[in-house]
Amino acid sequence: MGSYCGGWWWRTGLWAAVVLAAAAAVAGGNVTYDGRSLIIDGERKVLFSGSIHYPRSTPKMWESLIGKAKEGGIDVIETYVFWNLHEPKPGQYDFSGRNDLVKFIKEVQAQGLYACLRIGPFIESEWTYGGLPFWLHDVPDIVYRTDNEPFKMMKAESLYASQGGPIILSQVENEYGNVEAAFQEEGKAYVEWAAKMAVDLQTGVPWVMCKQPDAPDPVINSCNGMRCGETFAGPNSPSKPALWTENWTSFLQRYGEETYLRSAQDIAFHTLLFIIAKNGSFVNYYMYHGGTNFGRSGAAYMVTQYYDQAPLDEYGLIREPKWSHLKEMHAAVKSCSSTLLNGVQTNISLGQLQQGNNCAAFLVNNATTNATVEFRNAKFELQPRSISVLPDCEKVAFDTAKVNAAISNRNTTMQFNQIEEQTNITKDSTDYLWYTVLLKTYSFQPNATSCTEPKLQVKFLSHLVYAFVNGEYAGKRA
Template sequence: MFMMKQMMQYFYCNSWSWYYYWWWVVVATAVLEAGGDSSSSRNVTYDGRSLIIDGQRELLLSGSIHYPRSTPQMWPYLIGKAKEGGVDVIQTYVFWNVHEPQPGQYDFSGRNDLVKFIKEIQAQGLFACLRIGPFIESEWTYGYPTCLGLPFWLHDIPGIIYRSDNEPFKFFMQNFTTKIVNMMKSEGLYASQGGPIILSQIENEYQNIEAAFHEKGPSYVRWAARMAVGLQTGVPWIMCKQSDAPDPVINTCNGMRCGETFAGPNSPNKPSMWTENWTSFYQVFGGSPYIRSAQDIAFHVALFIAKKGSYVNYYMYHGGTNFGRSGAAYVMTSYYDQAPLDEYGLIRQPKWGHLKQLHAAIKSCSVTLLHGVHTNFSLGQLQEAHVFQDGSEGCVAFLVNNDPRKNATVQFQNASFELVPKSISILADCRDIIFNTATVKTKYNFRRTTPSQMFNSSERWEEFKDVIPSIFDTSIKSNTLLEHMNMTKDTTDYLWYTFRYLQNSNCTEPLLHIESRGHVVHTFANDMYSGSAHGSHDVKGFTFENSSILLNNDINNNISVLSVMVGLPDSGAYLESRFAGLTNVEIRCSDGFSYNLTNHDSGYQVGMLGEKLQIYNEQNLSNVDWIKATISTNQPLTWYKAIFDVVVGDELPLALNLSSMGKGEAWVNGQSIGRYWVSFHTSKGAPSQTLYHVPRSFLKPSGGGNLLVLFEEIGGDPLGISLNTISVDPPIAGPVSVPVPVPVQEEMDHHRQNLMLLMEL
């Protein structure tokens, strides 16, 4: 195998014809596939240059695909497209709160079938990187910065402090980690057993919060490393963004610019690895998409490889969908839609194709990159060269122009090279350019949505109005405001706070004043809707005020406030003690006097009636009385249902266009396709997301009689909903040789200023 790689590189990197190069690629691939034995064990180690698999250094390109964010029916296609794009490794987190929803009760079925996912990776001849955590970084509900993936039942363990040298936390963390490792071992999925898993990760970006735990932080890191290594998987362990990762655990980099920001491995005997190269960024409700160009991604990958990096993972290669209530605080249902494979798994060009060409160029010279002597030197004020020389056999050069605005003419090896702005040229034989990061040869495509079915007939809709409780309807009472998360236990987004208020005729122009550390409040006075307010991803608390609240004088008034969480908090250390929900409730009078209800008797109800009765499932529809829909956009807390058919055999992805709705959640045949929040607009006045993925596997095999159920919180118009097919138009001509435009680059730099301070610097 090593000899074949050398021969392929020799043909390509020393200017032999493309015909002979590709002939050897075909021959070598056929020989390797014919001679490979998936049952034989692999020895995975590392040195200061790379991972070493069966004695051979490997330059690996990886892509993140998360199994719960797609469906088992999609996995073969997604993994296959990643392989076609030049990816060697599929990287995924393991989602603790999905797999252990209650202590000792495990779920590895359906979208949670981790073993099936890993076996599909193996079936397609790729490696796997398993990021067990159990803390993960994936905008998955409950944790820092917007994800932890910890089951909420940990919150109620006495004396627990998450992610610290804390015995209760360590007990449950070790128990789950051991569970996953033993499951992989029992299926023979580690490379040491002949499986595809060549790397495992313990913890995740802990250094961001390590100092908050004082001496309990470093000792926790050492414990986690010892615990993981002691499980004897036979493959290396990694810790990302953890410069004090104890030997033999490898510290790795996360971010967009690891070729510039990574200080390197903490030992000369460890390779330089990049576990998260953000192809875009997660998007929140109220936020605009972050567009990262193919050129920018390629530049930073090439720079990392030029500085002796040997493993690069794209986060995400396919983002997918935050089905149900899995997204973290304010995080949209669509996840990393700007990745090389979009939310639906469709190829996004030119990103996918440009990176594929980069991968081919890098792989063609991998022997020299992994074995050659590395030198670097200046070619100008903002220009430099990185050169790998493997004796007299091979030479690879990376010519870097860091100037974002100007071309640069440089002299290298007695030749002149014109470098376009913010680009890296890869010279396979230190003479001929085989790839330039700013030269996009892949043609652009664009995504098309085509309505296939309209829901514009009121005859097909029925509705059920959920019940607004008063304090007399609640079984839980308190004279202080109770914390939202501790009450709901992450079983629902909704918590009712109810109050009784005797309105005095002397209180003129009463104003309802509410302060909340939750995400949304909907208010009702005597069952009449009084208005809503919400916070944002960047503003953790918010205030609601309404001076037109309708109160009756000299009698008790029922004030009901629905507190809503859109994912659990995105804070860091000591998450177990975080507070969400209402913090202050007052009736303010025009004369300056106020009635504070905060420390008066209040009643609580967890969740909505429709949720408890699960009326989104076909078998539970009769649990409530549905009536013909009246369709009013001023109709809060209303459930809608309709039946629809789809064309069987059409494999195009499907999405519901919910642009006419407000805020809520949608189910298809009892499966939640996620939260929608169309009414929360971006700074440009548009919804952050209007299309919501409906996987084909959620539909009935016959194609007919599918049940759509919506829970609308604030009032929307279901007559404006449509079911759309999603397709990619044939590629259209795109730029052939253009760098990232200066205005785009400046906008990206502006976004980075805040982003990198927290997450990369």
Template sequence: MELKCWVFVGVMLMVIVGSKGSEEEEVTYDGRSLIIGGQRKLLFSGSIHYPRSTPEMWPSLIAKAKDGGLDVIQTYVFWSLHEPQPGQYDFSGRYDLVKFIKEVQTQGLYVCLRIGPYIESEWSYGGFPFWLHDIPDISYRTDNEPFKFYMQNFTTKIVNLMKSEGLYASQGGPIILSQIENEYQNVEAAFRDKGRSYVRWAASMAVGLQTGVPWVMCKQYDAPDPVINTCNGMKCGETFAGPNSPNKPAMWTENWTSFFQVFGGKPYIRHADEIAFHVSLFIANNNGCYVNYYMYHGGTNFGRTGTSYVTTSYYDLAPLDEYGLIRQPKWGHLKELHMVIKACSKTLLEGKKSIVPLGELQTAYVFQEPSEGCVAFLINNDTQHSANIEFRNNSYQLPPKSISILPDCLNATFNTAKILTESGERNARPELVLSSATRWEVFNELIPNFSDTSLKADALLEHMNVTKDESDYLWYSLRFETDSSCSEPVLHVRSLAHIAYAFVNGTYAAGGAHGSRDVKNFTLDTPIKIDTGMNEISILSVMAGLPDSGPYLERKFAGLREVSVRCNGNDIYDLTANHTWGYKVGFLGEDLQIYKQENLGKVVWGGFELSAPKAFTWYKATFDAPSGDDPVALDLSAMGKGEAWINGQSIGRYWVSLLTPQGKPSQTLYHIPRSFLKASENLLVLFEEIGGNPRQISVNTISWTTSKSSNNVDYTPNDIKYLMTPEGIHT
């Protein structure tokens, strides 16, 4: 009863929201659209995540989004970055959310702030800081008091920060929408009654913060009033059942412009014509008033921020590529669509809609105002054949699977399948190949054994609970004794981590056994040499990002589950139970942060030996920045797996050795933001797990040129054209 009462009050008081300028304006909504300052709005939005780029890139990204016809910039808020420890907050550098929003405001756009604070977003641990895991009796994303306390605390922190800076539209700021939770419908059933009560609590908590803007819940069909339920996906014009109240507008918070890519997986290419078709269909069929492109600019998963197996390059096939460059024809085709829709938005938002059959697979959606305003969408759903149709005594030819837009119900000014924008081709120009052996120095990590470990346990401990996300790496070590009867020994390991490497008596036995994004359980079986008597086994468990989704995230298990030595094909030394294991987190170089200039002297670096590349080796070199303003990327195609730093800042994980089914690396070029570079003597440090050959690494500049090829081509990261340099061609 109390909940219903305050919800009613929330609706009555609902949202005095301002414009993107400095004047306070009321924003409400009804079953047709958002209403800002008394005017209905049909809004195009794009997701740009501030920590996946740099403050120096933000103005250009936002300007290109605006030029592309966007009205709104949408971003998540990244809890794990902003509160790395309970009560300790960081809003500096790439994490400066306020600066990012003020830049959006400066350029005259609105903001949709998706606070979450669970975000998924292919972000490690779904955006949760790992310290949440250690809160007693906690269960994430359900009606659980410890979780609700910390969730409300962080949400309140963000809301108060926005209020203190005057960033809500009710204060004259740009924020016109906020989101609480994220795609909760995917997991709600797992929590049963506690899931349903949690949804009601989350809505109540959010609206009770009195942000002065509407709240949304994406993919949440039962979003409580006054929270708006919205659609995520690629085909919301076909799949969205609509708002759960006739008083709520139809909104699309994630229109996926491609899809995230994983190491070992090929990119998903979504062409410009398909995106334009489904945007047009959503507006026509669902009376859609808000469409957000996820992502409009994907960017880079710097450091260890990417979730399990996800590449460092994020949504590179978006309208703005990883480097912030315009990707054609996607950007230009969508810009043309936005211009056409906006020119007739008044009729679309206020006209009466009728549906006119034109054929078995052809339909017209007509919006007619009482006056002369009239807009028609002529739809051909036949995926194979063009259609010649008659509409209002005029003939129109519709290409297969296309929509023609008639802003005056007469002249077809845009067709989703007819792309007039020229395609582009992305070029990587090698400016410098780091080929000189004298340029490189190395530091080889030692393999720890049982006596080197301080943490001991009579069980195989869970990986994430030991590392606390301080490192990707966890060593499992033990001593065991065999007799002379053990012949043809084979080490068997079953793991729920991502990779396993094995050492026996300090000698590398085997490595690189791994799972995948879809296969969570993998085994390593390798012949080994053991001595009669005492033996040392050290197994390195590796995570390439923490999981980001699913119910009961706090209960996820990673790391070793079974270890045994099989002798003579039959006899088994079961090392899983009844043995004492030692544990060590990470490597010495990580602990000492030797990727930073001031810490280089904490270890002894040696010369480079091409003939003997070793696993778990640190490489360092220096280079001068390429001239000009073009984006810069590091070509790591000759390396295996590891992480790279430039002047102490991580540009992310690389995993070149994990190939796609077509036998190609998922990613070879790794973005170095210009702001990470100095004019000269830039420090490059790599931590390589497998070996690799750093003498084939090159520093590249990236650019786009107009292509004469098909106008509907979207180039993938592996389609980059390499240009000739004075030092020769590098592919």
């Protein structure tokens, strides 16, 4: 039995979301939105975004990380702004090295991508004090979040889309809805104040509050989680689009805990489910590259690796099959994005269809068993909990359950039968290189009169070699 939801029929099990559209003209503009999507320069957009936090990687990595994200079909790079990094002491700002937010955003712009800036100022993100500077603890009668230097800097550098920059979306606060009720009327008043403060900055781009069902107009409420296609109640106004600001590709990890593994198939399935079940048009993968919690930057008990199971791992290496599987999905969705955004969606039980100039179909098997369905006089085999994308309503361009990429092996060890010249390997990128050799020894014989001591012989060296045996220092040769 189906239940009517948002203008179309939802059925547990098998169904097809079919979108029919005629050609549509668009007008010019900057960055606005309607009930269907963000509108950039007058054109509705389906946008795939990836979280890459600038202080969790080195500046030398940024170009490569952003480039790999772009190659993987990402349109937007999302990052928090880390207040306690930028203002470690009152009025003393640090935007150098890994803290160089302007350089990071300009790299996003240089590669032709958009940016989403999440200011917080409380950001959580498994970051020490949630991004709040410790010195706030010593300020009597403090009123948090009354001013914001990084936002002013973005404006001064003309980095908002309204100024010709890449930033198309900004977020104020972070999951405040989780604690708002505890503050009763004061909590609601704070939400109103935070929204007004953000809008009054006049950045010229839309504002978001994640996990904030009562986000005041014109701020958009968005979803965080792994199953927003099932759990999101939707925008709190028909004039706002459905945005997913955190599609968790893995999960936080504390010391002693096992790494959370989320499959590429599951991420793809729920991403497409959000697009068709909630009319979603913006999905941000949290994280696309997690990176490293350097120094004491991680929150209490958090491991140094951050979201190492993301499409780009801690070191920026491509993690398969996530990276390629999502890339294929992005391409399939974008091939019919105009139909999706400008057409009328119909949810059917695989019966007769109306005719339109353009057609795109998503065949959904939300059950836990295989299924064979007939659609437009053709039969399709659907795996459990899978979605097949037919951009032209005829051929399957992507199947969430079918993974074409091999599992990546993060083994960067090289093997040689002799010690290789260091500079041939490092290319002068570092002064240090580890060589490892395995020495096979035999069991100790109690009655043996002598034993042979193993020797490591290094015939040629330039300056210095240190030797370690079983992890313990054994000596050096200069």
